[in-house]
Amino acid sequence: MTATLVGSGLTARFGGREVFADLDIGVDAGSVTGVVGHSGSGKTTLLRILAGLTEPAAGRVEQRGVERRPGTIGLLAQHPRGVANPRWTLRRAVAEPATIARRNCDVEQIAARVGLDPALLDRFPAQVSDGQLQRACVGRLLVQAPRFVLCDEPTAMLDPVSARAVIGLLQELVDDGAGMVLVSHQRRLVDARCRDVVDLDVR
Numbered sequence: 001m002t003a004t005l006v007g008s009g010l011t012a013r014f015g016g017r018e019v020f021a022d023l024d025i026g027v028d029a030g031s032v033t034g035v036v037g038h039s040g041s042g043k044t045t046l047l048r049i050l051a052g053l054t055e056p057a058a059g060r061v062e063q064r065g066v067e068r069r070p071g072t073i074g075l076l077a078q079h080p081r082g083v084a085n086p087r088w089t090l091r092r093a094v095a096e097p098a099t100i101a102r103r104n105c106d107v108e109q110i111a112a113r114v115g116l117d118p119a120l121l122d123r124f125p126a127q128v129s130d131g132q133l134q135r136a137c138v139g140r141l142l143v144q145a146p147r148f149v150l151c152d153e154p155t156a157m158l159d160p161v162s163a164r165a166v167i168g169l170l171q172e173l174v175d176d177g178a179g180m181v182l183v184s185h186q187r188r189l190v191d192a193r194c195r196d197v198v199d200l201d202v203r
Ligand SMILES: Nc1ncnc2c1ncn2[C@@H]1O[C@H](COP(=O)(O)OP(=O)(O)OP(=O)(O)O)[C@@H](O)[C@H]1O
Pocket: 014, 015, 019, 037, 038, 039, 040, 041, 042, 043, 044, 045, 046
């Protein structure tokens, strides 16, 4: 059975104001579903609902064909500084999924894979650039090896070289069989990468 993440009939509402209603979205293993829409249309909210971080006002999210274990969904935030623990070194953050699962991981090898200077691994988030921190977040995803990756404008903070590197690394996760939901304002990127696109503006 193909692993699939499915959201059906999803409605998001804050303080009586409806952000979106009765929305369906799905992504299969090894493919990318795009999410586009104007600022405030609910893209981040949709990712948070898919990740189980926000409860929808209606509808449900299911993972089909996936073994029950923690960490089957990974998130890559638009602003890595907003999610990185400021008191943890990059080494600790990258290794955390392996620490939780009580398995070993070669953090230096992961750093090499994501193009992060190993000397930066013992720094704290405030001591590295946004691009370096985002690469560490991608490294953490590689350690986590989630079945589904939810990416919220993952290159918005990055220079073109770092952006291409991050997109390439995310594509590797998809090539290895992850299903990805990609939120982006860059319609060209979405059209080039995504099999299905959910447009929150034309519903
Ligand atoms: N926790 C919350 N409480 C109240 N309102 C919220 C909350 N989270 C989001 N909203 C509102 O829901 C709407 C959608 O927000 P969301 O961040 O999902 O939009 P977005 O499409 O990701 O925007 P952007 O492209 O600017 O990142 C906005 O009007 C926002 O103010």
